[in-house]
Amino acid sequence: MKIKNLLIIAIATCISTSILVLGSSANPVLVTKHSQERKVDPLDKKIIPIIDTEIGSILGGAAVTPTAFYLVGAKETYEYIKDKTDRITLNSFAPVANYEDKLKITGFSKAGENCENFYGVALDKPIKGILIGTSGNWQPDYPKPQDLWKKQAGKYWQNQTYKKVTADFLKTKGIGNPKVQIIEAKKIDFDGDGTDEVIINAAYFKNKTNPFELNPGDYHVVFVRKIVNGKVKDILIEGQFANGKDVGAVMEHDIYAILDLEGDGRKEIILHSKVPEGRWSKVFHIEGNGFVEVLRTGCSA
Numbered sequence: 661m662k663i664k665n666l667l668i669i670a671i672a673t674c675i676s677t678s679i680l681v682l683g684s685s686a687n688p689v690l691v692t693k694h695s696q697e698r699k700v701d702p703l704d705k706k707i708i709p710i711i712d713t714e715i716g717s718i719l720g721g722a723a724v725t726p727t728a729f730y731l732v733g734a735k736e737t738y739e740y741i742k743d744k745t746d747r748i749t750l751n752s753f754a755p756v757a758n759y760e761d762k763l764k765i766t767g768f769s770k771a772g773e774n775c776e777n778f779y780g781v782a783l784d785k786p787i788k789g790i791l792i793g794t795s796g797n798w799q800p801d802y803p804k805p806q807d808l809w810k811k812q813a814g815k816y817w818q819n820q821t822y823k824k825v826t827a828d829f830l831k832t833k834g835i836g837n838p839k840v841q842i843i844e845a846k847k848i849d850f851d852g853d854g855t856d857e858v859i860i861n862a863a864y865f866k867n868k869t870n871p872f873e874l875n876p877g878d879y880h881v882v883f884v885r886k887i888v889n890g891k892v893k894d895i896l897i898e899g900q901f902a903n904g905k906d907v908g909a910v911m912e913h914d915i916y917a918i919l920d921l922e923g924d925g926r927k928e929i930i931l932h933s934k935v936p937e938g939r940w941s942k943v944f945h946i947e948g949n950g951f952v953e954v955l956r957t958g959c960s961a
């Protein structure tokens with residue numbers, strides 16, 4: 661059985677465990693793995709590039725071998741694709757999926773001094789979004805996240821239940837009397853267990869005129885509310901809390917995309933984060949009942 665078929669079966673059956681044994685013992689075993697800059701079996705491996713054109717860089721890659729598929733970092737992806745660009749075609753997968761628009765890589769650019777995992781990419785068309793190589797033979801055919809509240813300048817979600825949930829979570833992070841401002845909220849089944857999770861993005865900054873200084877009570881938080889063993893659990897994705905201990909500049913996050921980047925049936929969160937003089941794209945992967953950052957690219961001034 662070809663790896664292409666294996667991938668399709670894996671996605672169609674929405675695997676929820678990390679190991680899927682297909683058919684009899686004579687058939688291959690499909691294993692999924694996740695970690696950053698992972699050690700890789702080089703045998704017959706191919707790496708499907710994942711590019712974030714908002715940042716203008718390789719975000720990482722989906723590595724496919726006869727026995728595994730998993731995410732790898734930008735450096736490893738760049739090394740693999742740098743002399744194969746004529747054979748690579750990309751589709752836009754998020755925020756708007758557009759399978760018709762085929763894109764080609766026309767060149768690479770060097771990173772500036774204050775960049776992390778930055779491998780700049782030039783394309784033949786000016787498209788904004790997350791692009792994935794088409795040779796992975798999977799499509800993110802999951803239901804799109806349901807927008808409970810869409811981002812609107814100066815307007816916040818007034819749902820009393822989720823305002824209380826957010827306030828209670830902020831209190832656990834040392835924000836005693838939080839001013840709750842929910843910027844965006846989405847519902848989706850991240851891990852394919854049949855139950856939706858809710859992701860909340862909330863922030864309050866008393867005074868943004870000096871973005872290098874936080875005031876007590878300032879915060880920005882992205883968290884996921886998930887049912888774990890019949891009980892709700894709030895899981896921190898990214899956060900900054902001016903609670904007397906955590907200091908820093910104003911940092912803002914956008915839930916840029918929710919997408920299964922490597923086709924293992926679990927959706928990754930792609931956050932865009934910015935500080936006054938820098939911005940990053942970060943990928944968080946659901947692992948058990950938590951989320952771990954697995955990829956990051958970006959630069960500061």
Ligand SMILES: [Ca+2]
Nearest residue numbers: 849851853855
């Ligand atoms: Ca779920």
Ligand SMILES: [Ca+2]
Nearest residue numbers: 920921924926
């Ligand atoms: Ca995934």
